[in-house]
Amino acid sequence: xxxxxxxxxxxxxxxxxxxxxxxxxxxxxxxxxxxxxxxxxxxxxxxxxxxxxxxxxxxxxxxxxxxxxxxxxxxxxxxxxxxxxxxxxxxxxxxxxxxxxxxxxxxxxxxxxxxxxxxxxxxxxxxxxxxxxxxxxxxxxxxxxxxxxxxxxxxxxxxxxxxxxxxxxxxxxxxxxxxxxxxxxxxxxxxxxxxxxxxxxxxxxxxxxxxxxxxxxxxxxxxxxxxxxxxxxxxxxxxxxxxxxxxxxxxxxxxxxxxxxxxxxxxxxxxxxxxxxxxxxxxx
Numbered sequence: 021x022x023x024x025x026x027x028x029x030x031x032x033x034x035x036x037x038x039x040x041x042x043x044x045x046x047x048x049x050x051x052x053x054x055x056x057x058x059x060x061x062x063x064x065x066x067x068x069x070x071x072x073x074x075x076x077x078x079x080x081x082x083x084x085x086x087x088x089x090x091x092x093x094x095x096x097x098x099x100x101x102x103x104x105x106x107x108x109x110x111x112x113x114x115x116x117x118x119x120x121x122x123x124x125x126x127x128x129x130x131x132x133x134x135x136x137x138x139x140x141x142x143x144x145x146x147x148x149x150x151x152x153x154x155x156x157x158x159x160x161x162x163x164x165x166x167x168x169x170x171x172x173x174x175x176x177x178x179x180x181x182x183x184x185x186x187x188x189x190x191x192x193x194x195x196x197x198x199x200x201x202x203x204x205x206x207x208x209x210x211x212x213x214x215x216x217x218x219x220x221x222x223x224x225x226x227x228x229x230x231x232x233x234x235x236x237x238x239x240x241x242x243x244x245x246x247x248x249x250x251x252x253x254x255x256x257x258x259x260x261x262x263x264x265x266x267x268x269x270x271x272x273x274x275x276x277x278x279x280x281x282x283x284x285x286x287x288x289x290x291x292x293x294x295x296x297x298x299x300x301x302x303x304x
Contacts, residue, residue, distance in 0.1 A: 036287035037102045038113055039080035045291055047073040048298035049180040053198070055302050057188055067128040068187035071121060072179055078117035079144045085110040099283040133186055144175050166229055169214065173207030197256035201263075204249035209270060209293055211242040216286050218279040235278070242274045262304045266297035 025033075035041050050072045054060030084103050103110060125131065181199045185192050192199075214221070214228040215238060221228050230238040246267055253263035270293045277290070 037099050042291050043073045043076040045294035046076040052298045052301035053184040064187045068183045071124045074117045074121035081110045081114040169207050169210035172210040173203045176206045177202040201249050201252040204245045208242040208245035212277045212290050215277045269296050
């Protein structure tokens with residue numbers, strides 16, 4: 021019998037593999053947008069932060085708790101093994117996040133934004149659920165070649181940039197530059213997670229960017245997207261440190277990523293690149 025892991029590591033595993041760390045990154049990026057808006061840190065603004073946290077926790081834990089994920093062998097992945105053991109916890113977190121998000125939608129006056137929110141919700145849920153007709157059968161969006169990273173970038177940037185503006189009844193047009201900058205940054209980092217899954221995706225013929233272009237080609241695309249994000253950020257007049265520091269960290273993550281790196285590199289460090297961007301924005 022394997023020795024029990026120390027409590028600090030077990031708590032870290034729970035934080036990372038339950039997607040709480042990632043949901044915190046999404047909430048922090050939302051708060052970073054509120055920081056740019058007059059009167060951002062009002063009750064309505066904090067409701068938007070809480071709603072983004074709940075929505076992120078729901079989507080990622082729902083994905084992790086899907087039955088077919090637990091028919092796949094965990095292999096050497098500590099993340100997969102943890103999620104296999106705690107499947108019902110992940111399902112419970114998804115349910116609690118759904119309930120919390122519904123309460124926030126009702127109490128925060130978000131119902132009149134449903135025509136805007138429902139397409140985002142459908143795309144997010146369609147990431148893993150077979151909701152998209154493609155080549156004669158229903159597929160999850162992640163199965164469509166090369167689409168996944170841009171889907172993640174689009175939904176993530178739309179939610180973390182647009183929801184704060186909607187909560188404060190601010191126009192979206194002045195945030196278009198930030199939206200494009202964040203789309204490129206998040207899409208670049210999403211490629212890192214396809215690099216993590218490269219060996220498995222190649223075996224199952226899931227045509228992600230690393231499978232189609234190779235690891236070097238995928239990293240080239242990621243760095244190009246990061247360069248575009250950097251150019252947009254500087255071009256829209258953001259403070260150079262706010263743009264350069266997160267971009268430098270993200271570039272390092274992309275450069276050193278490979279599918280043999282441990283789970284903590286991806287779950288803690290790569291996802292942490294999103295928190296670096298948010299923290300620098302809030303402190304600027």
